[in-house]
Amino acid sequence: MREHSEIQREIESLRKQLEQHNYNYYVLDKPEITDGEYDVLMKSLKALEAEYPELDSPLSPTKRVGGEVLAGFTKIIHDTPLLSLDNAFNAEDLRAFDKRVKKEVSGPVSYVVEFKIDGLTVALKYVNSTLVTGATRGNGIEGEEVTHNIKTIKSIPMKLNSDLPVDLVVRGEVFMPKSGFQKLNETQTLLGKEAFANPRNAAAGSLRQLDSKIAAARPLDIFVFEVIASSENLALASHFESFEQLKAMGFKMVTPVKFDDMESVIQYCDKMIDERHQLSYEIDGLVVKVDDFEQRRHLGVTVKSPKWAIAYKFPAELAETVINEIRVQVGRTGVLTPLAEFNPVKVAGSVISRATLHNKAYIAEKDIRVGDTVYIQKAGDVIPAVVSVKLDRRPDDTKAYAFPSQCPICETAVIQIEGESAVRCPNAECPAKIKRKLTHFVSRSAMNIDGVGESVIDLLIENDLIETIPDIYCLDQKRAALVAIERLGEKSVENMLAAIEQSKQNDLYRLIHGLGIPLIGEKAAKSLAQYFGSLEELLKADFETLTHISDFGDKMANSLLSTLSNSEFRNQIERLRALGVDLKSEQRIDQEGVFAGKTVVVTGTMQKYTRDEIKGIIESQGGKASGSVSKKTDIVVAGENAGSKAEKAKSLGIRIISETEFDAILKAL
Numbered sequence: 001m002r003e004h005s006e007i008q009r010e011i012e013s014l015r016k017q018l019e020q021h022n023y024n025y026y027v028l029d030k031p032e033i034t035d036g037e038y039d040v041l042m043k044s045l046k047a048l049e050a051e052y053p054e055l056d057s058p059l060s061p062t063k064r065v066g067g068e069v070l071a072g073f074t075k076i077i078h079d080t081p082l083l084s085l086d087n088a089f090n091a092e093d094l095r096a097f098d099k100r101v102k103k104e105v106s107g108p109v110s111y112v113v114e115f116k117i118d119g120l121t122v123a124l125k126y127v128n129s130t131l132v133t134g135a136t137r138g139n140g141i142e143g144e145e146v147t148h149n150i151k152t153i154k155s156i157p158m159k160l161n162s163d164l165p166v167d168l169v170v171r172g173e174v175f176m177p178k179s180g181f182q183k184l185n186e187t188q189t190l191l192g193k194e195a196f197a198n199p200r201n202a203a204a205g206s207l208r209q210l211d212s213k214i215a216a217a218r219p220l221d222i223f224v225f226e227v228i229a230s231s232e233n234l235a236l237a238s239h240f241e242s243f244e245q246l247k248a249m250g251f252k253m254v255t256p257v258k259f260d261d262m263e264s265v266i267q268y269c270d271k272m273i274d275e276r277h278q279l280s281y282e283i284d285g286l287v288v289k290v291d292d293f294e295q296r297r298h299l300g301v302t303v304k305s306p307k308w309a310i311a312y313k314f315p316a317e318l319a320e321t322v323i324n325e326i327r328v329q330v331g332r333t334g335v336l337t338p339l340a341e342f343n344p345v346k347v348a349g350s351v352i353s354r355a356t357l358h359n360k361a362y363i364a365e366k367d368i369r370v371g372d373t374v375y376i377q378k379a380g381d382v383i384p385a386v387v388s389v390k391l392d393r394r395p396d397d398t399k400a401y402a403f404p405s406q407c408p409i410c411e412t413a414v415i416q417i418e419g420e421s422a423v424r425c426p427n428a429e430c431p432a433k434i435k436r437k438l439t440h441f442v443s444r445s446a447m448n449i450d451g452v453g454e455s456v457i458d459l460l461i462e463n464d465l466i467e468t469i470p471d472i473y474c475l476d477q478k479r480a481a482l483v484a485i486e487r488l489g490e491k492s493v494e495n496m497l498a499a500i501e502q503s504k505q506n507d508l509y510r511l512i513h514g515l516g517i518p519l520i521g522e523k524a525a526k527s528l529a530q531y532f533g534s535l536e537e538l539l540k541a542d543f544e545t546l547t548h549i550s551d552f553g554d555k556m557a558n559s560l561l562s563t564l565s566n567s568e569f570r571n572q573i574e575r576l577r578a579l580g581v582d583l584k585s586e587q588r589i590d591q592e593g594v595f596a597g598k599t600v601v602v603t604g605t606m607q608k609y610t611r612d613e614i615k616g617i618i619e620s621q622g623g624k625a626s627g628s629v630s631k632k633t634d635i636v637v638a639g640e641n642a643g644s645k646a647e648k649a650k651s652l653g654i655r656i657i658s659e660t661e662f663d664a665i666l667k668a669l
C-alpha cells in the first residue's frame, strides 16, 4: 500500500497540472497538450478521488464537468452592491460626462475604455485566494448563487495565482461566443426546441439552471473587468494597474484601452461601431471609466450608479425592407424552416437579402406577409431575423401567410409533434433530406471527401447514381456513367473516386458524425469513437454503457439507440462494412470507470445489494467481477461473514473494502 501522504501529493500535483492546462487552453488560448493527454490526466485524478473519497475536494478540476443539482436557488446579498451604469447614446452624452468629471476633479483625467460584453453580470468571491461563491447581479443588491454553474466555466480560476492569500470580489460578464451560440441553436432546432434569440439570452438561460450539467455542456466563457472589493494587501492605484494584477492572478480579461482626452474616446467609439462585428463575441457598447482610483473615490457614487463611469451604447442594428417572397427549406432531419427574401439591405456591417422567420408559430404570431414592410435585425449579430412588421405600410392586397401543409419538395403531408415548434416532413426518402444527408456525409467535418460538394451530389442524384450513403462507395463500379456526365471531366472523376477510396482510412468519428444521427454532433461522435474504438463495438452499445461516456446525456443515448435499432439504419451500416467502410478509432482510450482494469471479488452477505447487482455495478464501472481470490485479484468487497475468501485476500495483501466503503465510492462518482 502506498502512503496516504504520497497519494495526497499525487492528487494535488494532478489538480495543479489540470488547472494550468485549463488556463493555457481557456484563458491564453495556447494549449500545450493534446485533448487525449488532458483526458488521461483527468482520468487518473478521477480514479484517485474515487478510491480515496476522503481526499476529494469540491474545488477539484473534476468538479468542473457539472453534476451538482440544486433544489432551488439561494439568494445572496452582495457585500458591495453591483451598481448599474448611466448610459450615453452619442458623442454629446460623452462630452457632457467628461464635463461633469472635470468639474469635480482637478488635474488631468485619463479614461479607460472596455468592451461592454453582452452577457450576464456575475460577482465572484474569493477568500484566501479560493473561489467561494459566484452570484448573478440580480437587482444589484441581491442576486442568486450560481456557484455550481460558475465552476463549470473553465476560464474562471478556482484558486488564484498569488503568493499572498487574497480576499477579493470581482465583477465579470459571463457570455457565449458567437460560434458556440450558433451551434447551440442548431441543436435546439434539431430537438424541436425554441432557439435562443441572442447569445445573451442563451448565456443567462444557461447560468440560471439548477442542474450544473446543463451549464457544463454550454459553451460559456467570462471576461472579468473590475475589482469590487479587495483585502488590504492588494494596494491598487488605478484601473490599469488592477487589470495587470487580475490578469496575473489567472483571470480572463480584455485589455482596456487608455486615453488622455474625451475626443479620442469618441473617435474610438465611432471606430468600434463597425469593428465590433469582427469580434468572436457580442458587445453592445463600450464602458468609459476614470482610470485613477483616487479620482474615483473623489467622484463617488449616486444611489444608482458610479459617477466615474458611463456606458456608451451602440446604435440599434435594424434595417427596413420589403418582403418579396417567403420560402421554406427542408433540413437534414426534415424540419421545415421558413425564410423571408427581400430587397438587399445593409445591417450590422453586411448586405443581406434573406432572413429567418424561425417557424410556423412565429409567422402566425407576427402575422408576417409577403409584401409587408418589415424590420430586419441581425439578432445576436449572427442570424438575421425579421423582428417586426410596419402595419401602417401594409398594401391592401396582402393575404395572411399559409404555412405549407405538405413538404415543398416531396409533397408528403407534414407533421408537428405536440409541444414542439418544428414542423417536419416525415418522409424518410424525401429528396431534400436525402440531398442534405449526403452533403453532410461528404462534408469537411464529417467524411471530408474532397471534390464531392453540394453541386456534385446534385448531379449524382439527378443522374440516378446515388440515393443512399453506401451508394457513394459503389461509384467506382459506375465509372463510365460518371465520365458521361457533361459537367464531370475524366480527371475530376478519378480524383473523386480516389478521395472516396481514401475516406475508408478515416477515423471512426468521421463516419459516426457523417451518418447524421439526431443529437450526435462532431463532439459526441468523437467521444463514441474513442470509447468504442470500432463500428462493431458501437453497434453493441446499450443504455447502461452509454451513461459512462462523459458529456453524453440521456437524450443523446436514447437517440443513438433508437437509430441503431432501426433496421434500415442497420442495413445501411452492414452495406457500408461490406463495401470496406469499417472504420476504427486510433485514439481509443481505456474505458472510464472506477474499477477500470481491476479484478474484483465479492464475498459474504450484503445488506444493500444482491450479489448480482454488485457484479453488475463493477462491470459497468469497467471492472471484472471474479468468483475466486487469487494473486490477480485487485479488490475484495467483503460483506458480513466473509469467511475464507477474505482470509485469503488478507494473506495475499489484497485491498479489502466493506460494503459501506463500496457504497461511498459509488456515491463519489
Ligand SMILES: [Zn+2]
Residues within 6 Å of the ligand: 330, 407, 408, 409, 410, 411, 412, 425, 426, 427, 430, 431, 432
Ligand atoms: Zn419531403
